[in-house]
Amino acid sequence: MENKNDILNIGGHEFTSRFILGSGKYDPELIDAAVKHAGAQIITLALRRVNSFNGNILEHIPEGVTLLPNTSGARNAEEAVKIARLARELGCGSFIKIEVIHDSKYLLPDNYETAKACELLAKDGFIPLPYMYPDLNAARDMVNAGAAAIMPLAAPIGTNRGLATREFIRILIEEIDLPIIVDAGIGKPSQACEAMEMGAAAIMANTAIATAGNVIQMAEAFGNAVKAGRMAYLAGTGRVLDKASASSPLTGFLSE
């Protein structure tokens, strides 16, 4: 049961899917099917030097899917802005995932430079989605800088370690009045589902799918998990008790 009225609004653009698919590290030939099986409406891309014989990834992305280029490779705000502008030259819209990283071991984002880039890009007409370490003060800086959504990391990029920053993402969900899109580190559909149950607005995953035994099947599993988690959040999860509470009636036993 899909709820067409449950809209995710990012910078004035509306989506019914809450799963964002990455396109890195797997055969581009699988992208079309992965997008469709996951029900994804947004896909991330990177910008790099290309040769004409590289082939073109855009040919594998189904019509109507929103492109979310990232600024990976940027080490500071200035480089992020340049990459964003180059992405815009490619004529694929105004969405930009701001990614500023200069730590090669854990690939942790630089929240300060990210906020600076966010401000410059928002003023330049982009719809910025900053990828950040889930820090409340920095997230507030992103809001003030014009972010359209916040993309906190669950665990370091590509690790599949799951919701390591759970408690801090929970605080962002509570305090920040923008969609919180959990990005990076989500390794399994169950973890995506948990983040959605907590009230995350959406999930982005790449490595979990790229490194799965079956890419397309895992994309579908993520799509389903995100839907399940969202539905559970909307339904309101049940209470937690320390002691048992019988589910069956405590009257009318046969021995009475």
Added chain:
Amino acid sequence: MLKINGETAEAVGVTVEAHLKENGYSTDRVAVMVNGEILPKSDYAAYKFADGDEVDIVGFVGGG
């Protein structure tokens, strides 16, 4: 001599448009940066590579 995507190229005087075409690029699928500045698509036909230019031809690839 100039550099295109980090590699030495003998293309002084060649327009960006001619270079892209000759090398099988589709102009609407790439963006071009010359000496760190984005070259607008409207300049591809007129801009000729100059000696010492550092040129980047970029496009979308898979990524998270």
